[in-house]
Amino acid sequence: MLVSITEYLVKYYAGFHVFSYMKFRSIASVLTAFFLSICISPSMIVYLQKMSLGQIIRNDGPKSHFKKQGTPTMGGFIIVISIIISVLMWAYLSKYVWCVLFVIFSYSIIGFIDDYRKITLKTTKGLIARWKYFWQSVVALVVSFIIYRISKGTLTIDLIFVSCKSIIPQLMSLLSILISYFVIVGTSNAVNLTDGLDGLVIIPTIFVASGMGLLAWIKSNIYFATYFNIPYFCDASELVIVCAAIVGAGVGFLWFNTYPAQIFMGDIGSLALGGALGTIAVLLHEEFLLVIMGGMFVVETLSVILQVGSFQLFGKRIFRMAPIHHHYELKGWPETTVIVRFWIISFMFILISLVILEVR
Template sequence: MRVLQRQQGWGKLLYKLLYSAHDFFSPVNVFRYITFRTALAVISAMLLSLFIGPRIITWLKKISITQQIRDDGPQTHIKKSGTPTMGGIIIIACIVLSVLMWGDLENMYVWIMVLSLIGYGVIGLLDDYLKVIRKNPKGLRAWYKFGAQILLALAIGLFLYMNPKDPYNDVLSIPFFKRWLFDLGWFYIPFSILVIVGSSNAVNLTDGIDGLAIGLVGIALLANMILVYISGNAKFAQYLQVLHLPGTGELTVVCGAMLGASLGFLWFNSYPADVFMGDVGSLGLGGSLGTLAIITKHEIVLALVGGIFVIETLSVVFQVASFKLTGKRIFKMAPIHHHFELKGWHESKVIVRFWIVGIMLALLSIATLKLR
């Protein structure tokens, strides 16, 4: 409890203390605005990433934490063998530091997001550790991995379901319709587990070629920044007739920190990649995106803005089901980005085209604000 109090005091010191000086120095009044602190969070996380990135990449090389490429994958990926991995620690560190600097640490939703990010990141870190350092190609056993993911999602879902400050704690909102609210009751808990765990693993499956997953995460975060800010603002929410969720507007700052860290990491992860994020990054980012959707009641919108993640996941499900039922494969290889590589698309072309689709889906998700 004392640790939490110290952290809250630090948060006050960095932004609230600055704001408290507005009586003497009026320009610091800007720290009261979420939009200003979000901009600072984006810039801080990106600069931190660009600063510590080369140092961590060098350290990962030095201790031989490098990617081992599977023989059954695209042959063009063999040259990636030896590239440092577990770079997701750069992303998580920069997000947390930026949130501590500019977020309101008295807001419980901020801490839930940080818990989700670190919690799923730790699960991915254990998986990476077994694969890369202990040379166990299977990594963390499936039951342990999914069990830990489910338990963490259960804890988050239960907390939010029992939150007395949330008038919509068990409600599912349907985009494009103003008053389509479904009361799921206690079923909202398993539903939240499905969203969070599904999102975490969907980003993980998409992280198969340089810059693809982190670029799509950045696109999704940019759209979510707009959606979260509006739902957390009483005037905008009323004007656009969307659910107003008091306290969630502060998550715009968290989204900004995640966006900045993603852009900074993309600098090193773009084709040809200098580092891979590993499961520590993909599970952490995916889990936090799912948690964000649960908190802000954008679960269905998440499936829209993250449509590429959904398609990647379904391609694996259909591939496995088809092979087990018929002995035939639907795609040349799953996830589907590998299918297009084997069809002759250059890796960079697959990345950019998937990003384009991701941008269009993000714009469509923002359009749900008005088309209600």
């Protein structure tokens, strides 16, 4: 929006050209989202406290969590609104950008309904699982079809291994849409599962958004794309602005979400952020690299799958509690220790993904 206005102002003063530079707009996007998040949060915390919109704690969870009962939740609204405003201000609104914004907005609504039901019904269940998954699926399928169409009828998925580089297939249209669907829904739910401790999920999200932003920047530059031997996408440049907004909003929210948290993001934030990361990965054709970058989310999700599968098949639990971050809490790790160590692991996954990008 703002960059479109400056196109007219350039006629009167050439200095306004700076607003069209991607580096400038990326930095501006980070700062705008950050300051919006920082400015909105205090008022939001006070409002949520007045409305008694506090977190409901699981009875079977770690005892240390009981003191968090009533902490304001649904703080993901702060992240979502900061991202959307920042992107609208600093990005050229291409089809790629609209796809991500649509997912963020739609998934935040699903998350809001889920959070609101938890609070009003005084339960940790929230929205019925099948309905939650149904609406996630509807949004993901719509976006996957749109992405398929704007990709001119084909989606190419870059495989991780170098040995596969020469035989990358052009996937059938249906398979392409299904893979995109699973990536978007899967990432959204994986981020949601990871959101269990103060600040635990936001730093890995910032790391992954930073990694995806770097990928978008490389792919939108024909020289860098040639050097790394990866496909060139001129439209990917605006996804850098989106990733920058996610980073800025996330850092601003972390100011109040770090231990001991003054506010939780709730499903309104985790579902939207996860859906956004999945959509960006699909648009960049980096679905498999997302699995490496978001390795922390994968580990958390696998711990739940293994726990449920083991209990249903053998009547035994693998972990003391799933997701796995609760397992380490019940083993006696302080919450801050679990959080920081998981942050470190997440950072290692980002480094591994960048090595894979270099050598593949």
